Amino acid sequence: MSTATLEQPAPVTATDTILSLNNIEVIYDHVVLVLKGVSLTVPRKGIVAILGANGAGKTTTLKAISNLLKAERGEVTKGSIVFDGERVDRMSPNELVRRGCIQVMEGRHCFGHLSIEENLLTGAFTRRDGNAAIKRDLEKIYELFPRLKQRRNSQAGYTSGGEQQMCAVGRAMMSKPKMILLDEPSMGLAPQIVEEIFEIVRRLNAEDGVSFLVAEQNTNMALRYATYGYIMETGRVVMDGEAQMLRENEDVKEFYLGVAEGNKKSFREVKSYKRRKRWLS
Amino acid sequence: MPISEWRTDDHRIQEPECKGEERMSDVAAQPAPSLLANGWIRTGLITAAVIAAIAIGARIDPSGTIHKVFVDPFQQMVEAPDLLAQTVWEGLVSGVLYALIALGFVLIFKASGVFNFAQGIMVVFAALTLVGLHEKGVPAFLAVILTLGVMFVLAATIERVVLRPLVNQPDIILFMATFGITYFLIGFGESVFGGNPKQMITSELYLPKGAIDAKILGGLVSFQKIDIAAAVIASLMIAALAVFFQYTRIGRALRAVADSHKAALSVGISLNQIWVIVWFTAGIVALITGIMWGARSDVSFALEIVALKALPVLILGGFTSIPGAIVGGLIIGIGEKLGEFYWGPLIGGGIESWLAYFIALGFLLFRPQGLFGDKIIERI
Ligand SMILES: Nc1ncnc2c1ncn2[C@@H]1O[C@H](COP(=O)(O)OP(=O)(O)OP(=O)(O)O)[C@@H](O)[C@H]1O
Ligand SMILES: [Mg+2]
Numbered sequence: 271m272s273t274a275t276l277e278q279p280a281p282v283t284a285t286d287t288i289l290s291l292n293n294i295e296v297i298y299d300h301v302v303l304v305l306k307g308v309s310l311t312v313p314r315k316g317i318v319a320i321l322g323a324n325g326a327g328k329t330t331t332l333k334a335i336s337n338l339l340k341a342e343r344g345e346v347t348k349g350s351i352v353f354d355g356e357r358v359d360r361m362s363p364n365e366l367v368r369r370g371c372i373q374v375m376e377g378r379h380c381f382g383h384l385s386i387e388e389n390l391l392t393g394a395f396t397r398r399d400g401n402a403a404i405k406r407d408l409e410k411i412y413e414l415f416p417r418l419k420q421r422r423n424s425q426a427g428y429t430s431g432g433e434q435q436m437c438a439v440g441r442a443m444m445s446k447p448k449m450i451l452l453d454e455p456s457m458g459l460a461p462q463i464v465e466e467i468f469e470i471v472r473r474l475n476a477e478d479g480v481s482f483l484v485a486e487q488n489t490n491m492a493l494r495y496a497t498y499g500y501i502m503e504t505g506r507v508v509m510d511g512e513a514q515m516l517r518e519n520e521d522v523k524e525f526y527l528g529v530a531e532g533n534k535k536s537f538r539e540v541k542s543y544k545r546r547k548r549w550l551s
Numbered sequence: 552m553p554i555s556e557w558r559t560d561d562h563r564i565q566e567p568e569c570k571g572e573e574r575m576s577d578v579a580a581q582p583a584p585s586l587l588a589n590g591w592i593r594t595g596l597i598t599a600a601v602i603a604a605i606a607i608g609a610r611i612d613p614s615g616t617i618h619k620v621f622v623d624p625f626q627q628m629v630e631a632p633d634l635l636a637q638t639v640w641e642g643l644v645s646g647v648l649y650a651l652i653a654l655g656f657v658l659i660f661k662a663s664g665v666f667n668f669a670q671g672i673m674v675v676f677a678a679l680t681l682v683g684l685h686e687k688g689v690p691a692f693l694a695v696i697l698t699l700g701v702m703f704v705l706a707a708t709i710e711r712v713v714l715r716p717l718v719n720q721p722d723i724i725l726f727m728a729t730f731g732i733t734y735f736l737i738g739f740g741e742s743v744f745g746g747n748p749k750q751m752i753t754s755e756l757y758l759p760k761g762a763i764d765a766k767i768l769g770g771l772v773s774f775q776k777i778d779i780a781a782a783v784i785a786s787l788m789i790a791a792l793a794v795f796f797q798y799t800r801i802g803r804a805l806r807a808v809a810d811s812h813k814a815a816l817s818v819g820i821s822l823n824q825i826w827v828i829v830w831f832t833a834g835i836v837a838l839i840t841g842i843m844w845g846a847r848s849d850v851s852f853a854l855e856i857v858a859l860k861a862l863p864v865l866i867l868g869g870f871t872s873i874p875g876a877i878v879g880g881l882i883i884g885i886g887e888k889l890g891e892f893y894w895g896p897l898i899g900g901g902i903e904s905w906l907a908y909f910i911a912l913g914f915l916l917f918r919p920q921g922l923f924g925d926k927i928i929e930r931i
Binding site: 336338341343362363364366367368372373374375379380381382383384388391392393394395396441442445 | 719800803804806807809810811812813814815816817818819820821
């Protein structure tokens with residue numbers, strides 16, 4: 271019996287995590303300390319949300335992972351980032367995209383002068399598997415976002431915000447990622463468009479097994495689709511837990527969902543939150 | 552309005568937020584929406600006024616300066632159309648070469664955001680390397696290939712030594728760095744190949760010699776074969792570049808980088824690789840320009856003066872527009888030949904060397920973004 275157990279394949283738990291951040295610190299311009307020790311993990315094929323108010327450090331966290339920080343004179347000065355079993359904290363975005371980790375930036379950043387189709391094709395820049403495969407994936411993206419197919423020849427700069435967000439997600443998908451870092455997909459979009467985009471996230475996650483780390487201010491929406499959430503404040507994770515738990519947590523409700531019971535701005539509740547926050551960090 | 556009509560639009564209403572800083576600066580760059588603020592209308596009005604004043608002036612005093620400057624040259628043009636055609640053709644050919652120099656400049660400016668002062672010197676350096684290698688006994692076509700190799704090494708070196716370390720520095724520092732490149736290339740070129748003027752290896756490269764005399768417009772117009780070749784090769788190269796940019800993976804990536812460095816970085820386009828490619832492309836353009844130019848005069852660093860003509864061309868065409876570089880080059884080339892031929896004698900000649908800057912200066916006053924200044928996308 272004991273031999274039988276030994277011959278079992280290695281337990282899956284080791285590869286269960288696709289991304290882990292270990293106590294990272296980020297400094298901008300050599301002086302501005304923005305992340306003060308952030309740790310988080312994303313399970314393989316999971317959807318994890320980072321929540322928090324303006325300036326909490328969500329974008330900085332995502333950029334630290336994708337290493338787009340360097341272009342903004344930011345630097346990871348402490349801690350480690352492991353993606354898919356490999357240290358990636360010194361890797362260029364190009365190498366990271368090759369390994370399957372790509373960011374969709376806040377504010378979409380489509381190439382305004384390129385057509386939608388050209389935008390999607392730039393996403394395949396790092397691929398080496400031939401034009402036929404790229405063509406096939408392009409069709410898949412069009413199937414996912416029929417709206418992009420209609421507008422394939424329009425200059426991206428002239429398309430609507432929702433179409434640009436779809437274009438940015440589609441473009442990222444064209445790199446065949448294992449994981450997408452999605453920064454505020456809801457920014458400036460009408461609720462039904464936001465919902466549409468999160469539905470696509472769910473589909474990509476379920477059908478293609480893409481893991482997502484989503485930074486959002488729209489806590490409500492993010493917690494409906496994510497399985498786990500981290501709440502950040504001034505460069506620290508102040509709370510984390512299953513999405514279900516966060517949705518029902520009184521402090522989260524009050525501060526991020528805006529649905530607290532009773533007197534919202536009561537001093538005591540604020541204090542309890544602060545105590546809790548200190549304890550958690 | 553029915554609600555349903557609202558709904559289709561409501562995601563657009565919030566759009567302006569999403570473009571962030573880019574949008575803000577676009578707005579700031581827009582002139583106030585007044586009729587006179589529109590560069591074209593204002594230029595048109597001023598031109599009309601000037602022409603009216605001149606016409607009246609020339610009427611009043613048929614033998615005076617105004618007549619000599621503003622009426623007589625045009626009469627000459629009409630009376631001897633063959634001479635006009637000859638002058639325009641010569642202007643066209645030098646214009647094509649100016650356009651090529653400006654084109655290399657625009658490529659680099661768009662893709663790496665660097666105002667490359669060294670572009671003109673790269674033309675001379677490429678030509679000098681080619682001729683110098685041939686002088687040292689390398690067969691002509693091998694010399695071309697070796698020169699391309701040198702231009703590639705130059706591109707890779709500039710990327711590694713200049714661009715990469717300075718990438719997040721202010722633009723002015725990169726601009727200063729290109730001064731460094733300029734003087735390095737001059738010094739290096741002279742020490743390796745010597746400073747004396749050289750002959751371009753025209754016949755070894757099978758470039759045609761001689762002229763075709765055409766009987767048109769009631770006279771003889773002479774077309775140098777090398778000029779025809781220059782025009783044809785330049786057009787082919789521009790067409791090839793257009794195809795490269797439009798339809799290839801790398802070309803698309805180049806345009807993506809020109810559009811937004813940040814976004815290009817985020818999809819995994821390697822800026823370092825793109826910079827090498829773009830500087831190398833500019834190097835190839837420089838070599839071809841250098842061959843054509845060298846065939847019309849000597850190859851020496853005196854060509855630098857010619858290379859500096861790229862600046863007025865760029866002011867005219869806009870720093871970010873490839874069609875602008877081409878049209879600007881042609882306008883400057885033709886403009887200065889016409890100026891030299893018809894107006895030069897009035898002030899004792901020598902107009903050609905400064906007229907281009909003069910035209911550019913006038914242009915700066917009326918249309919600082921150039922003829923084809925970057926098309927700014929703005930959603931309404
Ligand atoms: N390039 C930079 N240089 C210096 N400080 C920066 C830079 N970028 C961001 N910061 C600072 O880092 C902090 C965190 O910013 P970050 O963009 O990560 O917040 P965020 O949580 O994404 O906020 P938002 O919800 O507004 O997008 C802010 O205080 C911001 O001022
Ligand atoms: Mg952000």
